[in-house]
Amino acid sequence: MSDTIALDVAGLAKTYRSPGRDVEAVRDLTFQIRRGELVCIVGPSGAGKTTLLRCIAGLLDLSGGQIRLDGTAVTEPPAGMAVVFQEYGRSLFPWLTVRGNVELPLKEKGLAKAARAAKVAEALDAVGLPDSADAHPWQLSGGMQQRVAIARAIAYEPSVLLMDEPFAAVDAQTRADLEDLVRTLWKRLGVTVLFVTHDIDESVYLGQRVLVLSNRPTVVLEDVPVDLPDDRDQLTTRSSPQFTKIRTHVYELVQSAKRGERPEPS
Amino acid sequence: MSDTIALDVAGLAKTYRSPGRDVEAVRDLTFQIRRGELVCIVGPSGAGKTTLLRCIAGLLDLSGGQIRLDGTAVTEPPAGMAVVFQEYGRSLFPWLTVRGNVELPLKEKGLAKAARAAKVAEALDAVGLPDSADAHPWQLSGGMQQRVAIARAIAYEPSVLLMDEPFAAVDAQTRADLEDLVRTLWKRLGVTVLFVTHDIDESVYLGQRVLVLSNRPTVVLEDVPVDLPDDRDQLTTRSSPQFTKIRTHVYELVQSAKRGERPEPS
Amino acid sequence: MKISEFPRRILIALGLPVVLIALWWFASAGSTSFFWPPLSTIVQAFPETWTADPLLHDVLPSVARLLGGYLIALLVGVAAGTAIGRSRTLRALCEPVLEFFRAVPPPVLVPVIALFAGYTGSTSKVLTIALGCLWPILLNTVEGVRSLDEVLLDTARSYRLGRVATLWHVVLRGSSPRIAAGARQSLSIGVILMVISELFGANRGLGASIVQFQRSFAIPQMWTGIILLGLLGVVLSALFRLVENRSLAWYRGQRDAERER
Amino acid sequence: ACGSGSSDDTDSGGGPTKIKVGVIPIVDVAPLYLGIKQGFFSAENLDVTLETAQGGAAIVPGVVSEQYQFGFSNTVSLLLASSQGLPLKVVSAGNSSTGDKAKDFGGVIVRADSPIKTAADLAGKKVAVNTLKNINTTTVNKVVRDAGGDPSTITYVELAFPDIPAAVAKGDVDAGQVVEPFLTIASSQGDRVVAANFAGTDPNLMVGMYFTSQKYATEHAKTVTSFTTAMAKSLEYASTHLDEARAILSTYTKLDPAVQKSLVLPKWPADVDRNSVQVLSDLATSDGLITKQPNLDTLLP
Amino acid sequence: MTTTTPTLTGPAEIRPVRAAGRWRQPALGLLGCLIAVAVVEALPRLGVVDSRFLPPFSTMARSLGGQLTEGDFWTGLGQTLAGWAAGLAIAMVAGIVVGVVIGSVPLLRAVTASTIEFLRPIPSVALIPLVVLIYGSRPQSALILVVYAAFWQVLVQVLYGVADVDPVVRDTARSYRFSRWAIIRSVVWPTAMPYVVTGFRLAASVALILEVTAELIIGVPGLGKSIGVAQSSGAVPETYALVLVVGLLGVLINVCTRAVERRVLRWHTSVRGEA
Ligand SMILES: Nc1ncnc2c1ncn2[C@@H]1O[C@H](COP(=O)(O)OP(=O)(O)OP(=O)(O)O)[C@@H](O)[C@H]1O
Ligand SMILES: Nc1ncnc2c1ncn2[C@@H]1O[C@H](COP(=O)(O)OP(=O)(O)OP(=O)(O)O)[C@@H](O)[C@H]1O
Ligand SMILES: [Mg+2]
Ligand SMILES: [Mg+2]
Numbered sequence A, B: 001m002s003d004t005i006a007l008d009v010a011g012l013a014k015t016y017r018s019p020g021r022d023v024e025a026v027r028d029l030t031f032q033i034r035r036g037e038l039v040c041i042v043g044p045s046g047a048g049k050t051t052l053l054r055c056i057a058g059l060l061d062l063s064g065g066q067i068r069l070d071g072t073a074v075t076e077p078p079a080g081m082a083v084v085f086q087e088y089g090r091s092l093f094p095w096l097t098v099r100g101n102v103e104l105p106l107k108e109k110g111l112a113k114a115a116r117a118a119k120v121a122e123a124l125d126a127v128g129l130p131d132s133a134d135a136h137p138w139q140l141s142g143g144m145q146q147r148v149a150i151a152r153a154i155a156y157e158p159s160v161l162l163m164d165e166p167f168a169a170v171d172a173q174t175r176a177d178l179e180d181l182v183r184t185l186w187k188r189l190g191v192t193v194l195f196v197t198h199d200i201d202e203s204v205y206l207g208q209r210v211l212v213l214s215n216r217p218t219v220v221l222e223d224v225p226v227d228l229p230d231d232r233d234q235l236t237t238r239s240s241p242q243f244t245k246i247r248t249h250v251y252e253l254v255q256s257a258k259r260g261e262r263p264e265p266s
Numbered sequence C: 001m002k003i004s005e006f007p008r009r010i011l012i013a014l015g016l017p018v019v020l021i022a023l024w025w026f027a028s029a030g031s032t033s034f035f036w037p038p039l040s041t042i043v044q045a046f047p048e049t050w051t052a053d054p055l056l057h058d059v060l061p062s063v064a065r066l067l068g069g070y071l072i073a074l075l076v077g078v079a080a081g082t083a084i085g086r087s088r089t090l091r092a093l094c095e096p097v098l099e100f101f102r103a104v105p106p107p108v109l110v111p112v113i114a115l116f117a118g119y120t121g122s123t124s125k126v127l128t129i130a131l132g133c134l135w136p137i138l139l140n141t142v143e144g145v146r147s148l149d150e151v152l153l154d155t156a157r158s159y160r161l162g163r164v165a166t167l168w169h170v171v172l173r174g175s176s177p178r179i180a181a182g183a184r185q186s187l188s189i190g191v192i193l194m195v196i197s198e199l200f201g202a203n204r205g206l207g208a209s210i211v212q213f214q215r216s217f218a219i220p221q222m223w224t225g226i227i228l229l230g231l232l233g234v235v236l237s238a239l240f241r242l243v244e245n246r247s248l249a250w251y252r253g254q255r256d257a258e259r260e261r
Numbered sequence D: 001a002c003g004s005g006s007s008d009d010t011d012s013g014g015g016p017t018k019i020k021v022g023v024i025p026i027v028d029v030a031p032l033y034l035g036i037k038q039g040f041f042s043a044e045n046l047d048v049t050l051e052t053a054q055g056g057a058a059i060v061p062g063v064v065s066e067q068y069q070f071g072f073s074n075t076v077s078l079l080l081a082s083s084q085g086l087p088l089k090v091v092s093a094g095n096s097s098t099g100d101k102a103k104d105f106g107g108v109i110v111r112a113d114s115p116i117k118t119a120a121d122l123a124g125k126k127v128a129v130n131t132l133k134n135i136n137t138t139t140v141n142k143v144v145r146d147a148g149g150d151p152s153t154i155t156y157v158e159l160a161f162p163d164i165p166a167a168v169a170k171g172d173v174d175a176g177q178v179v180e181p182f183l184t185i186a187s188s189q190g191d192r193v194v195a196a197n198f199a200g201t202d203p204n205l206m207v208g209m210y211f212t213s214q215k216y217a218t219e220h221a222k223t224v225t226s227f228t229t230a231m232a233k234s235l236e237y238a239s240t241h242l243d244e245a246r247a248i249l250s251t252y253t254k255l256d257p258a259v260q261k262s263l264v265l266p267k268w269p270a271d272v273d274r275n276s277v278q279v280l281s282d283l284a285t286s287d288g289l290i291t292k293q294p295n296l297d298t299l300l301p
Numbered sequence E: 001m002t003t004t005t006p007t008l009t010g011p012a013e014i015r016p017v018r019a020a021g022r023w024r025q026p027a028l029g030l031l032g033c034l035i036a037v038a039v040v041e042a043l044p045r046l047g048v049v050d051s052r053f054l055p056p057f058s059t060m061a062r063s064l065g066g067q068l069t070e071g072d073f074w075t076g077l078g079q080t081l082a083g084w085a086a087g088l089a090i091a092m093v094a095g096i097v098v099g100v101v102i103g104s105v106p107l108l109r110a111v112t113a114s115t116i117e118f119l120r121p122i123p124s125v126a127l128i129p130l131v132v133l134i135y136g137s138r139p140q141s142a143l144i145l146v147v148y149a150a151f152w153q154v155l156v157q158v159l160y161g162v163a164d165v166d167p168v169v170r171d172t173a174r175s176y177r178f179s180r181w182a183i184i185r186s187v188v189w190p191t192a193m194p195y196v197v198t199g200f201r202l203a204a205s206v207a208l209i210l211e212v213t214a215e216l217i218i219g220v221p222g223l224g225k226s227i228g229v230a231q232s233s234g235a236v237p238e239t240y241a242l243v244l245v246v247g248l249l250g251v252l253i254n255v256c257t258r259a260v261e262r263r264v265l266r267w268h269t270s271v272r273g274e275a
Helices: A049-056 A098-109 A113-126 A142-155 A172-189 A200-206 A234-239 A241-259 B049-056 B098-109 B113-126 B142-155 B172-189 B200-206 B234-239 B241-259 C002-028 C039-049 C052-086 C088-103 C106-117 C123-146 C150-158 C163-197 C206-215 C219-247 C249-257 D007-013 D027-038 D056-064 D075-083 D135-146 D163-170 D182-188 D197-201 D214-219 D221-240 D242-252 D257-262 D274-286 E015-045 E057-068 E071-104 E106-119 E124-135 E139-162 E167-175 E180-218 E223-232 E236-264
Strands: A005-018 A021-034 A038-042 A064-069 A081-084 A160-164 A192-196 A209-213 A218-225 B005-018 B021-034 B038-042 B064-069 B081-084 B160-164 B192-196 B209-213 B218-225 D017-023 D046-052 D070-074 D088-096 D106-110 D126-129 D155-158 D175-179 D192-195 D206-213
Touching (some): A005 A049, A005 A192, A021 A049, A021 A064, A021 A192, A038 A049, A038 A172, A049 A064, A049 A160, A049 A192, A081 A142, A081 E167, A098 A113, A098 A142, A113 A142, A142 A160, A172 A200, A172 B241, A200 A234, A200 A241, A209 A241, A218 A241, A234 A241, A241 B172, B005 B192, B021 B049, B021 B064, B021 B192, B038 B049, B038 B172, B038 B200, B049 B064, B049 B160, B081 B142, B081 C150, B098 B113, B098 B142, B142 B160, B142 B172, B172 B192, B172 B200, B172 B234, B200 B234, B200 B241, B209 B241, B218 B241, B234 B241, C002 C039, C002 E106, C039 C219, C052 C088, C052 C123, C052 C163, C052 C206, C088 E015, C088 E180, C106 C123, C106 E180, C106 E236, C123 C163, C123 E180, C163 C206, C163 C219, C163 E139, C206 C219, C219 C249, C219 E106, D017 D027, D017 D221, D027 D046, D027 D088, D027 D206, D027 D242, D046 D221, D056 D206, D056 E124, D070 D075, D075 D135, D075 D274, D088 D221, D106 D163, D106 D182, D106 D197, D126 D135, D126 D163, D135 D192, D135 D197, D163 D175, D163 D182, D175 D182, D182 D257, D197 D274, D206 D214, D206 D221, D221 D242, D242 D257, E015 E057, E057 E236, E071 E106, E071 E139, E071 E180, E071 E223, E071 E236, E124 E139, E124 E180, E139 E180, E180 E223, E180 E236, E223 E236
Parallel strands (some): A021 A218, A038 A192, A081 A160, A160 A192, B021 B218, B038 B192, B038 B209, B081 B160, B160 B192, D017 D046, D017 D070, D126 D175
Antiparallel strands (some): A005 A021, A005 A064, A209 A218, B005 B021, B005 B064, B209 B218, D070 D206, D088 D206, D106 D175, D106 D192
């Protein structure tokens, strides 16, 4: 079984140290994600979701525990991983055009020019920005910037995709389209997706499982399986009673997390 | 009647000019907001909502039309106005602590030290950040940063409050709390609120009217009155049939806006 | 961990200098070249050359002038730089003239300053130092002010922060990393100009002494002077770092926040 | 040395020997320019390139490292250098005082309305010189002492020659020691000359000399002899053809024609006046510029 | 809602301003120069300074006009420019390479910090006897001084520029596993670019200053040497005429730098708003 585990987070702890202010962001996170799984993470603001994602991405040193990706401990950003940062605006290179931003990682990957151009065009098309390829990021609206960051990640065709509230800045309709885009890609490419969101409906709609995090210092409050059929669509899935049941459950969990409820120490 | 009109946007047009790329963001926006009204604005990503808010805040030069606040044309940021920017992270002063950030505008307003301290504490409390007063913004999570920006705006006790997707980065429960906070403040202080959001439920729950904007170049697609009782609460209001009716209508409008539908030129 | 930190930092700070000094020592040990005396000779000459009297009457006044000029440059540079950075009109108006004066070598500019500020005495020397230190500070302030984040400025405007508050809390703080870059650069330029200024109308001073040694072919002594200049630079820069670390703590923290490794 | 067979002493069969001479582009070195023009150097099979610099500070190291084979410097600088152990060798006289206290090529100027009337009045005053602790201070000290003043009360400040008349005019200094052409320029603007510090020190005061490094002198004795011979001819020629010497100035300076016509030329004796060099050496010692008198036998030819 | 259509006047006058803006910059610059010229003309004429020592501008200009016809002047100008350009180029390349390398490796930065601070304040003028020792008054002497002085200007700016990389941008690059070289090329370099431009502007004028000073003092051929000759001949107007040329070179260099900056820093906050 262990060979189907893509991501193994064991006893993860992270404390931010700065002179005069130590913040224990994550206390003890343990969970596993199978290869090709789509897992959503929800939790109160400031719980440590971004911290967790950064740790998995190999961008932060851990204070304790271990993260293994495909069996090897993560100490630096692993290959084939793409991250959509919560600070989408700051994660775009202002000196490059939208096209340049999407293209750069592909260049780094060593793709030929023609292949790059095709992938860039396709990705920009998918996020609804075919016309803005030559604009600079700071000439775009917030939502457009966020979509560029998403386009960059999907054009990269990663094997692991980490997304940190990637749809926070787009309108409802675009959001729905992007949700479907993520699911399509996930199914097509078999990519392992870890998706942080504040939208509980979204987490249930997208995920195969929803990890609900507790208040800071963070532990896993509950690992909610989403037993909805794999074929989902915005209308029918969202109106199914099962969906409502799960979303209500998750909602209650988040509320209790917010109130400071924590699982019994085992 | 005109003396109860707080904000009068007439024929507003805005084109961003840069060498080789002119973007007509807003073509012709005309609407009015009464003093003490709470109006929500929704529209597709990239429609020009941020642009509109910046114009009203007196931060952008108009390309055409006029904006009048309390009868005088807006040419520079008017007094008594607070703005929560979409780029919340960038709008906080990184060299100040959270407290410093909230306090600075109050200092400028000429408040005494004790009064400032009280207001800062109250505002931070209201957004759920009483413990982070001494942290610097870059030590906070995205959602916490956004709440600092909100705290700064409400501590300022403005007479006009412009909010640009202010709850995009916070979790569902916090979001609900903040929504209620805004309504409470609005009722208590009689402040005129212009609230941009992508969450259609939120726009209906909060607003007395919802302005739906068209695709770019932007015009008003429809001005939807929200005839719900003034006393709203998260559970009962959201489950009322009237709420569902309005939200469905707005949702359809946004969808059609996204498809590129525009009102007939009158 | 905290305890082992200190010796480590000392090692890091002093490691390379020690190696370089050792290299110099051995490379120059058998030197017979008149202008490249052995380091041992220079070290021997040091205490003889810099006794209390020259320290008090040469080095101290020089350093005082240096600090005076530097502070003037800092004040004027930041003030003018802010004004020029904020106003396109002012920038267009001033830039060519400023660039002109910036390009004029001090050896030919100093006599002109002297024409106004007097040939002897400290005024013209302090002015010379100030004028030389001005440019990096001015340029960096202008660029720092120009590259302020628009969202921050918009925030300040929308909350109607007053002119003074905007300048103080937003513009200066926001451009302080760049101002610091300029100020640091100026520090060593100040030391250089301290020497150059003393070529004119001086009879005492650290710079004048060095030139004097050079002219009277007291080469080991000249080297001690150069070393003293270097040491002065190190001390000033350490002081500078102290101030910088306090006032730019936020910037360091922000830039290092996610870069813990 | 000839037998050593090293370098250019043996190559007289080939082209002319190329030498570089470091000079300061002032009146003092006119004979060198004139001599080159007159062909005295090519006659000695020397191909001379002149490298100009602002002062001895740049020329002495250049000669020591043989970037220049020869250089021109003032006598006291040479004394200072050799007393510090720098191996220099004077190869030719350069220029000397006219010996006429009323008409020398260097002197101390004051403003027309200055209360300073004689050298003795300089005591206690602020005097500008172009280099501290050098020929100008020692000679001014000497003439003040001779006139009965106490030179130790003089405050010297260092200013470049071009700036001294301006500083005197502005009143920043009470007096200034200048050489031609600034003496003429200052006089024409109304300044008074209150002391002829060169002539007053010694009527034959050797102000500047041409020199090389001792190493070069021994290794290239023949070239040095040729240079000395050509220099002697040049100095001789210049002394006897003052108009030509004056005319050549315009080729390497930017003198105002009027100044060029009226400035006082130094004397260009063919031989080094050892006496006056000894005088300067003594003065340098008594003024504390040097602690150990250089050996004039090794320094002078 | 409203019956009266709003009149489209108000702050819509953007186009004409922009059209005029094209000429505004240089016109203002020229105006600034004219003011400076007027001051330099007036000061000696009004007797604020002695015109013997600071002649009025017209006198300088006349003298300059005279020199423009001389071949020597142009040769000197060419030599100065050649020396300046060579020295600046070397200093820029060295400063950028060393700065990026030291700046990207924190340990290296810590190790070298004290040494750099020691070497920087050593004045190039103090190095004059040493370079003369090695090269005499050949152009190499000036080159060493120019490179030495300009190098530090670039280095310090690059060091600060490299430290200015936005952590989120850096993390983005790292998460896409950019190679070290790619991070330098596509993240560090663009971030440091504005600093490099400032470093260039500072270094350009310092290089010019040192080139001219070296020529002046050591006698390396070039404009500075001519200034030295004019100075020691007491030719005040000629001296200032040449100084004028040096200053104008500085202005010219800056104009070019600004033009380049507008192209390469189009994306940067400092330039965006001024398009
Ligand atoms: N650089 C830092 N220095 C100190 N504390 C930090 C730093 N970054 C984050 N924290 C703290 O760690 C905790 C978790 O932050 P994190 O960004 O992971 O939260 P989050 O779950 O992503 O929240 P949000 O939903 O608001 O984005 C917060 O309490 C925050 O204050
Ligand atoms: N500085 C700029 N330069 C050029 N074009 C710009 C600039 N800022 C915004 N735009 C363009 O103006 C249009 C409207 O932008 P705006 O930010 O107002 O959209 P928005 O409605 O706020 O979108 P979102 O919901 O994604 O935040 C966009 O198409 C954008 O590309
Ligand atoms: Mg987060
Ligand atoms: Mg927006």
